[in-house]
Amino acid sequence: xxxxxxxxTGGAGxxxxxxxxxxSGAFSQYDLDPRFFDEMFRADGVPRTVCRRLGKFLDRxxxxxxxxxxxxxxxxxxxxxxxxxxxxxxEVSEHIIPIDCIPRILTSDEWQHIEDGIxxxxxxxxxxxxxxxxxxxxxxxxxxxxxxxxxxxxxxxEMRGVKVPHDxxxxxxxxxxxxxxxxxxxxxxxxxVPSGVSYMLACREATKRALPTLYREHRxxxxxxxxxxxxxxxxxxxxxxxxxxxxxxxxxxxNSAYYEHAFLAGQMGAxxxxxxxxxxxxxNLYARTSSGLRRIDVIYRRIDDDFTDPVTFRGDSALGAAGxxxxxxxxxVVLANAPGTGVADDKAVYVFIPDIIRYFLGEEPILANVExxxxxxxxxxxxxxxxxxxxxxxxxxxxxxxxMLVGPQSTARERxxxxxxxxxxxxxxxxxxxxxxxxxxxxxxxxxxPRHVDVRPFTLHGRDGQNxxxxxxxxxxxxxxxLVVNSSQGGGCKDxxxxxx
Amino acid sequence: MLAREAxxxxxxxxxxxxTEQTARLxxxxxxxxxxxxxxxxxxxxxxxYRTLGQSVPDTPEDADEAEAFLIADAYxxxxxxVEDETVPDSMIxxxxxxxxxxxxxxxxxxxxxxxxxxxxxxxxxxxxxPGAWKIRPVELVAEGIDRLRLLAxxxxxxxxxxxxxxxxxxxxxxxxxxxQTSLLDSWDRIGCAPKRQPALTWADLLRVCGAYELYCRRxxxxxxxGEVLDLMxxxxxxxxxxxxxxxxxxxxxxxxxxxxNRHPLAPPHRxxxxxxxxxxxxxxxxxxxxxxxxxESGLFERLAQDGQALHDRVMAAxxxxxxxEGLPT
Numbered sequence: 117x118x119x120x121x122x123x124x125t126g127g128a129g130x131x132x133x134x135x136x137x138x139x140s141g142a143f144s145q146y147d148l149d150p151r152f153f154d155e156m157f158r159a160d161g162v163p164r165t166v167c168r169r170l171g172k173f174l175d176r177x178x179x180x181x182x183x184x185x186x187x188x189x190x191x192x193x194x195x196x197x198x199x200x201x202x203x204x205x206x207e208v209s210e211h212i213i214p215i216d217c218i219p220r221i222l223t224s225d226e227w228q229h230i231e232d233g234i235x236x237x238x239x240x241x242x243x244x245x246x247x248x249x250x251x252x253x254x255x256x257x258x259x260x261x262x263x264x265x266x267x268x269x270x271x272x273x274e275m276r277g278v279k280v281p282h283d284x285x286x287x288x289x290x291x292x293x294x295x296x297x298x299x300x301x302x303x304x305x306x307x308x309v310p311s312g313v314s315y316m317l318a319c320r321e322a323t324k325r326a327l328p329t330l331y332r333e334h335r336x337x338x339x340x341x342x343x344x345x346x347x348x349x350x351x352x353x354x355x356x357x358x359x360x361x362x363x364x365x366x367x368x369x370x371n372s373a374y375y376e377h378a379f380l381a382g383q384m385g386a387x388x389x390x391x392x393x394x395x396x397x398x399x400n401l402y403a404r405t406s407s408g409l410r411r412i413d414v415i416y417r418r419i420d421d422d423f424t425d426p427v428t429f430r431g432d433s434a435l436g437a438a439g440x441x442x443x444x445x446x447x448x449v450v451l452a453n454a455p456g457t458g459v460a461d462d463k464a465v466y467v468f469i470p471d472i473i474r475y476f477l478g479e480e481p482i483l484a485n486v487e488x489x490x491x492x493x494x495x496x497x498x499x500x501x502x503x504x505x506x507x508x509x510x511x512x513x514x515x516x517x518x519x520m521l522v523g524p525q526s527t528a529r530e531r532x533x534x535x536x537x538x539x540x541x542x543x544x545x546x547x548x549x550x551x552x553x554x555x556x557x558x559x560x561x562x563x564x565x566p567r568h569v570d571v572r573p574f575t576l577h578g579r580d581g582q583n584x585x586x587x588x589x590x591x592x593x594x595x596x597x598x599l600v601v602n603s604s605q606g607g608g609c610k611d612x613x614x615x616x617x
Numbered sequence: 618m619l620a621r622e623a624x625x626x627x628x629x630x631x632x633x634x635x636t637e638q639t640a641r642l643x644x645x646x647x648x649x650x651x652x653x654x655x656x657x658x659x660x661x662x663x664x665x666y667r668t669l670g671q672s673v674p675d676t677p678e679d680a681d682e683a684e685a686f687l688i689a690d691a692y693x694x695x696x697x698x699v700e701d702e703t704v705p706d707s708m709i710x711x712x713x714x715x716x717x718x719x720x721x722x723x724x725x726x727x728x729x730x731x732x733x734x735x736x737x738x739x740x741x742x743x744x745x746x747p748g749a750w751k752i753r754p755v756e757l758v759a760e761g762i763d764r765l766r767l768l769a770x771x772x773x774x775x776x777x778x779x780x781x782x783x784x785x786x787x788x789x790x791x792x793x794x795x796x797q798t799s800l801l802d803s804w805d806r807i808g809c810a811p812k813r814q815p816a817l818t819w820a821d822l823l824r825v826c827g828a829y830e831l832y833c834r835r836x837x838x839x840x841x842x843g844e845v846l847d848l849m850x851x852x853x854x855x856x857x858x859x860x861x862x863x864x865x866x867x868x869x870x871x872x873x874x875x876x877x878n879r880h881p882l883a884p885p886h887r888x889x890x891x892x893x894x895x896x897x898x899x900x901x902x903x904x905x906x907x908x909x910x911x912x913e914s915g916l917f918e919r920l921a922q923d924g925q926a927l928h929d930r931v932m933a934a935x936x937x938x939x940x941x942e943g944l945p946t
Contacts, residue, residue: 194739195732195735195736195739196728196731196732196735197720197723197731197732197735369717369720369721374720375723378720378721378723378724379723379724381723381724382723382724382725386724387619387724388619388622388721388723388724389619390621392621393619393620393621395940403619404619404620404621404938404940405618405619405620405623406618406619406620406622406623406780406784406873406935406936407874407935408942409940
């Protein structure tokens, strides 16, 4: 029996026929835990309606066949070089992001809720960024503490008064969404250079090929149009007549997300440029081609603000192009995202996003924040220090799971050292409770087991509004009990299927 | 196309070609281990290393000892050129370099080409070399050649004939031209063992270059040095002849930069034309001395110099040109 056969014989989901129950059959290793929302099963162990067909399939397909499917997906990633790069002390190594072949499924309504929530968030963030780099009304009105914003390392004074095309500061946003028993919530915003969309697309392609019949039967909404939508979004921001020339600016092949940069450039038909390919002349940006210099109109930058232009930002940067910011200020090139958007994904500013939404949009936030304590406040610091063993503490500018303390998994010594850091610079930290991340069905160690997941959908914001592909990078902590899903911390990914109505 | 990408395609082509050239020479040498006399094997290693522009590693100074070393350590010598990542011209180094170039070209490179190249690299990277040397040394190299041929076929089948393909091919044929020049020179200088019939040695060269059958059809089964060199230098129909490589180079340059368009008689075109003229002029008429009568060594030196100049001009014209040249007025 192969995977397709198994699916075919599964037939349509029958509400009376219960198969694939947690704790029995193929799911005998699947331990339901009421603390965590389970994406696949209800509390009584019966598959959720939306997962019935998948449950039936998994219950019938032999473990060897699932292993084969898993292997084929893995090999596809290896052969196609779908990798991320890790810089060691001595060498550079390429790694395959572990992929789990079993999709996570969301209903159309669930997705709509997420889409509305992240869209609302990004609209508010763009208004907020415009405000803090111009009038500063929200700071005067105390929506966000002015010292928090102006003292944020990601705040770029160079951006004050700069006319940003169509007031779109964040053209590409990524929002990390978690689900607990209380529902969906935003864990983190990524408003600088969110990455992972290529893995979303690669996961989809791999899963589609590995489970073709199952995929067809589920009527999954497509995500493959993302590059086209991204291109349209970028082009819409340019005021250049005709067809603007788009380039993806990458730090180079040793960057951890280089595969993604290359992938997106290839899909969009854009140049994949490095700083050394670019020249600024008379406030215009050019790329060196084999037949001379060619003007570039839009830069989709995948490098941090600091490195974009050694003249304006870090002088020792060899990754950007000298004079690029000058060309940007002159309106001759679009930078997406705009410099200085990192303020909006600072983990301390995150706390105020619900207030920002209310202030700028006059709406209640659709997606809640996770409870967060600012260590910059006396109470927040005291609460954090008193409860270190129960909290997750993060640096406000950190990312990738680096530099954080997961209280319950830490030793007393680690907590002591972290407490010293906290006391030395409390404004640099926030604390959150350990989240009961939902769990999804994964094929691990030869059997079906639940693992914690989150999802990062990507929102595009262009001249004519927003655009969200129905899907996202579903990250999964593949080690039992682990709550950190970041790929840099051993996390993997799986496909997310958003079903049609 | 970005100048850097043009350079990457060009170098990718060079590295792929270099890997195959090394593999072809190694296959010949390893095949000969079974029944070739020691002195011939020793010469073979010298030719191989000289062709690649390297000295034989750690050879004893005494000639007799050196010869013994070259025979006894055949697999060490072969291994150096296959699996040693510290040797720039080893197969694994070239494959890795080609892949590194390709990885920077992912937006331009068809997925099938990348996958084929990547799988080849993963194969050689993960190869069980000690096992392969014990059981099937020739097969190891032969499989490398097969994988490179597969790659060439995929490139031929799926790559659009735009500048990306032209720079890739240009790299391949500039590399081939330089390598073949070096090979012919080395073979002519030191390839013949004193006790061996020269015809057999020259037949070996034809086999290495995949031209033995063609030679037999065109001439006779009795192989003569002059005719071999003439074939491998000037015959435009032999894929590994210098004339064939030069013919492809000329066409590719015209495709990249049509004469009279951007650079009328641009430097690379001029060098290619000069090289063609050298080959034509040296072909000789009916009354001139026959080929292979002592004129070639000077010819090879000149071809080697001009081949290097051609490479330099290509890089200077399309990859590393001064920015000021391209600024709008």
